[in-house]
Amino acid sequence: MNDAKQNLASAVREARTELGLSQEKLAEILNIDSRTILNIEAGRGNPKFEKLYPLLTYLKIPAGKIFDPTYKDESPNLQKLLSMQKDCTEQEAADLIPMVRYLLELLRK
Incomplete structure (x- = not known):
């Protein structure tokens, strides 16, 4: 469990x-106490799901990065x-697919 806290x-x-957020600003955005962020980053405490879920979601941290010992980070650009x-809407994704295919073809030549 200690590994999960450190992760x-x-x-x-x-x-x-x-x-580029301070602990205080992140706490304000998520409407939680800044001491919660401080304790999490220090590896102390045991955050409740009600605080952990919005934190991971807002920061876009995959749960596997915390809880799966075999998790491997993908490259930063990926x-x-x-x-x-x-962050795309369904329509934006549909519009981007042909463009991405085309660009990948160009890059792979």
Whole structure:
């Protein structure tokens, strides 16, 4: 269980700083106490699901990164691309598919 706490601490700190957010600002966005963020990043405490779920969702941290000991991070660029894809509407995704296919064909030549 200690590994999961450390994985959570590292993942939250990394994702938060990547977004340029302070602990206080992240807590404000998620409407939780800033001490909760502080304790999570310090590997202390045992956050309840009601706090953990919005935190992981907002920071786009895959649960496997925290709980699966065999989890392997994808390359940073692939992660960014997948994250952008997840933010698309169904129509945007449908419009992008032919463009992405075309660009991949160009890149692979």
